[in-house]
Amino acid sequence: MSPAGCSHVNGYKVDNWKQNLRVIYQCFVWSGTAETRRRKAKSCICHMCGAHLNRLHSCLYCVFFGCFTKKHIHEHAKNKRHNLAIDLLYGGIYCFVCQDYIYDKDMEQIAKEEQRKAWKLLSVISVPSHLCFFMSTGIGEKYTTWEPTKRELELLRHNPKRRKITTNCTIGLRGLINLGNTCFMNCIVQALTHTPLLRDFFLSDRHKCEMQSNSCLVCEMSQLFQEFYSGHRSPHIPFRLLHLVWTHARHLAGYEQQDAHEFLIAALDVLHRHCKGDTTHDNGKKANNPNHCNCIIDQIFTGGLQSDVTCQVCHGVSTTIDPFWDISLDLPGSSTPFWPLSPGGDGSTVNGESHLSGSTTLTDCLRRFTRPEHLGSSAKIKCGGCHSYQESTKQLTMKKLPIVACFHLKRFEHSAKLRRKITTYVSFPLELDMTPFMASSKESRMNGQYQQTVDVLNNDNKYSLFAVVNHQGTLESGHYTSFIRQHKDQWFKCDDAIITKASIKDVLDSEGYLLFYHKQFLEYE
């Protein structure tokens, strides 16, 4: 008998007690269907005072409901010598002799089973597929936290030294050795290891490898997380990662200093390809369609970009939606003209950015990205409505936002005439609201509602900055560093092997090359 149980239950565990207990759980505690819920609501009232709430308990020996707060169940127990009662709200068993809730192993087992059954019946609740990874059987399963077994408890008590990840803890942070101009890779690795959802996926050990050889990049990623959370202080040497990426993304291979953005896309691509083994959890269906993959990379990073081409003559719109992993934004100062912005663009300061006498903001760049662009007479589109070539305007909007949005500021110009780095300062916010750039917003704008009132309660499109990759230097040679966010409000600067604390001001004042934003609220699909 565990210390949490008591001997008084032995008097109860006779005859058909298991079945009786099950019935009580099914009818009065866990309601799986609408009828049971109705029945519970109607029948569960205190037999003495008629109250519905007040911590109603049911006697285990007879049919009696009594409220706990008014001690009606206590009276019943004393009078009838029925020493056990069950809390109808959470299913806990109360022993009147011990005067405490007790936890008996057998009874808890029954309770757990009944609860699981009830949850399975609640099919109206759908779970976002990326969270399916955290549930053992799929939809309708209540997530239970880890509980140590007796043996584990013993071990833990004998070994009191712990590593706990508190807010002032270095665990989770680690430097990375530069392998020879590989700072571009180090920055991307820092950003990825500090992407909360990705971190949770790998630390929960959710990758099931199906690759025969030792060359799975996802496994290496998993190993990388282990290294970051190992508590080691010395920087990690990511040579295996480099080897694997170069093996799987041949076009990247080459020792020369490379572009961090290019590396990010290549790495995501390889991870996506190697994630095949993890896509079987979606209701048991394998994701065979490459355009509709359900791997963790697609769950987190893939968004949908809607491109609308409007014929100027018949105003027919042809729409295509393309998946994207990042959004590349032009900057002022490049050879393509930045201003003027689209007509009807709201002049209000969205996202709380201040226009410091003309400094460009990320929102400006986004507005430019989503502006209707007149394609000109040299680029006539064949219109399905007019059946002829007509001039048209094209507009890009976000159809579906990814959970992690990566913005790439195009600072490196490679046009025919010049090659240079654009160092224009672009201010970016800590919190970003993508609502004005959504396809749905565009529709309402077209329907005449010009000024978009910001819906404070709509949290779907709110993002928080969590990583920034910066490039210092010139086009020919330079160095990448990154800022990453840990523990909600702490920022750290990652310069290869050197990790130091940084202030939010440092982060927001930096030039910015790749900006990583994470959705604030994860909604059910």
Next chain:
Amino acid sequence: MKMEDMPLSGPDNTKLEALVHEIYSDLVEDACLGLCFEVHRAVKQGYFFLDETDQESMKEFEIVDQPGVDIFGQVYNQWKNKECECPNCKRFIAASRFAPHLEKCLGMGRNSSRIANRRLASNNNMSKSESDQEDNDDLNDNDWSYGAEKKAKKRKSDKNTNSPRRSKSLKHKNGDLGSSVNTESYKYNYNTGINYETLGPDELRSLLTTQCGVISEHTKKMCTRPSLPDGDAVVESDSYDIPDGQALMSRLQWEDSPDISPTDSASSKASTNHSDSRRPKKKKRASLGLNSSGGGGGSGCPIGGGSSSSSQSNISLSTKKKRPKLPAPSIPNIYDDLN
């Protein structure tokens, strides 16, 4: 007053508000109760206090926020001697030079494929001696820069590009021309299992003054051909106390391949779209070994990578990096640095 008795609608909204408030507080109370049960159970089962950590561990992992040290309290730039094992060739490479090594090792650099292709072509078509000379040119082209790169650092500890042929070419340059040398060169014996990293400087000097010491890229065996006396021994030894630097340099200048031009080495100026997979420039190898000090442009990509950590280690190669062969054109620069 019971809930059922309260009229919901009506001019008096206070009843509705009261109802709403009551429902809300019931929900909150239930939620709090749930939490209480969780804690109660955890305490009773004995796992509530499990995640409490001891003071010592807390201090151990505390973030340090002082100037001059990182968050672990460590001084910067102490990680110069890290090594790693190449997954391809299984050799131990200094971490800061792993990337250039890997590129060669995997044969995926721009020039590696060119060398390989030419080698294959020449092996099929031509006689060995001719092919050797061509490959020498290739190797010389690719591995070293001429002129523009002033801050040439020791390239890397890659032995793959050393081949028996290179030593032959040096023999040629030394004026010992003649077919006899060539034919002799085919009678090599190969020793196995030499790892230059593990040998001490004295051992190495004695080894290399008596034997060729080149490790074949293909078989990974070391050549034990007895080395020729005099200048060759000096050239092949790894110590840099060569008395007549000038004479050596003039010998080595000969190795310049005629088709290399100074402009080629300024590879960073060449412009290609950085996202192209093909990088058609010939001489971008020039940037190798220039990882630090800001020099060494890539193909015009938005690049970064230079940590300055490797600059120092590059100079001190006399004891560490055992090469049967000196990287020729960069020697003048290294001498400058050493002097």
